[in-house]
Amino acid sequence: MxxxxxxxxxxxxxxxxxxxxxxxxxxxxxxxxxxxxxxxxxxxxxxxxxxxxxxxxxxxxxxxxxxxxxxxxxxxxxxxxxxxxxxxxxxxxxxxxxxxxxxxxxxxxxxxxxxxxxxxxxxxxxxxxxxxxxxxxxxxxxxxxxxxxxxxxxxxxxxxxxxQSKEAVSPHEIPASYRKVASHIDSHYASDISLDDLAEVAGINKYYLCKMFPLYYHVSTMDYLRNRRIEKAAELLQNPHLSIKEIASRCGYHDVSYFGKVFHKMMDMSPSSYRENASKHEDYLRLLE
Missing domain, CATH: 2.60.120.280 (Regulatory protein AraC)
Known part of the structure; x- marks a missing residue:
């Protein structure tokens, strides 16, 4: 394209x-x-x-x-x-x-x-x-x-x-430990990921990770994970051959009911409603941090 x-x-x-x-x-x-x-x-x-x-x-x-x-x-x-x-x-x-x-x-x-x-x-x-x-x-x-x-x-x-503002953060100014966490989430959003897992990836104390990660990514680690999962779910919902239960599983949600609640909270509509209106979406969902 x-x-x-x-x-x-x-x-x-x-x-x-x-x-x-x-x-x-x-x-x-x-x-x-x-x-x-x-x-x-x-x-x-x-x-x-x-x-x-x-x-x-x-x-x-x-x-x-x-x-x-x-x-x-x-x-x-x-x-x-x-x-x-x-x-x-x-x-x-x-x-x-x-x-x-x-x-x-x-x-x-x-x-x-x-x-x-x-x-x-x-x-x-x-x-x-x-x-x-x-x-x-x-x-x-x-x-x-x-x-x-x-x-x-x-x-x-x-x-x-x-x-010249405080908003501008070069990727080289983001410490490698936090970039590793974001990259790990981007690649493993479908897996069971805990805060302890992310702290181990970063190699730092989980409480310090919770404090510092939002300074660089403007969202908590677990919200960053949720956003990546919902973005992927919105993409998969455009495939009519996948069931909502299968999509939930592919995005790290083993409880389809809980997946529906999270999706509705983020999108103000259910996964099935989003799928029904998929033709109206110009592009895949991007959740902004």
Missing amino acids: KKTFGFRYTNEDHHLFKLVSIGHEITLDPNYHWNGMKRDGSGFIFQFTLKGTGMLRIGEEHMEICKHQAFFVQIPSDHTYWYSPETTDPWEFIWIRFEGIRGEGLRKELFGGHNNVIHLLPEAAPITLLWKLYEDVNQKQVGDRFDLSLRIYEWLLALQRFL
Whole structure:
């Protein structure tokens, strides 16, 4: 799945930001690979992961880009990003590519202290503005080059404000122990997982885990687990061949009645009602932390 919009400018306005491309993509293609020293043109790319994982290399540093992480790179520069064939889940992301009016200074000003990678929630202003620009482009509701430049500048200001706020936490600033807990939950949500299990994964006291995990993920460990389970349940409910009891089991709920109560609390409707209205859902459920 891919929906990309590209732009060409007939006038050389060096005082304007220029939108080169913007898009939303879901890929399982092992050939998805971009080398920052080999692609044409110049400018900047900001790419935010919605689901799945991708890989990023900047210089000698290799990083996994996970859900709710974004990277910012300049073209040309020594970087590559790609979809790993070892990954089984699709990588879904939204991106923008634009040309700036301040060159390298813009990158350093924005991401100097964040190693080009940051963690954002989907409701953060830079992401909501990016989606708004994407939808307006899709609906042909953007104006001329001056309007586009203004929209990019507005988005950059929101990004700069976010990066300078206390909300901005680089994934490298999240201690490895807490990232291990989140990753363990993402991979084992169908298993019986206790707080003691997660504390063992983190290698820290469970009381300290309860105190610190919400500072980085904005939700408790057990609520994070519940959210992942309900997200997966909502996805499986779109398969009419699976019974609700089987879906509950696949999502870590052995008591189908309890599963129904949790689902109703989160979605304000029963699993069966959600299934009946599945055609009205534009995409799989994402519970925002």
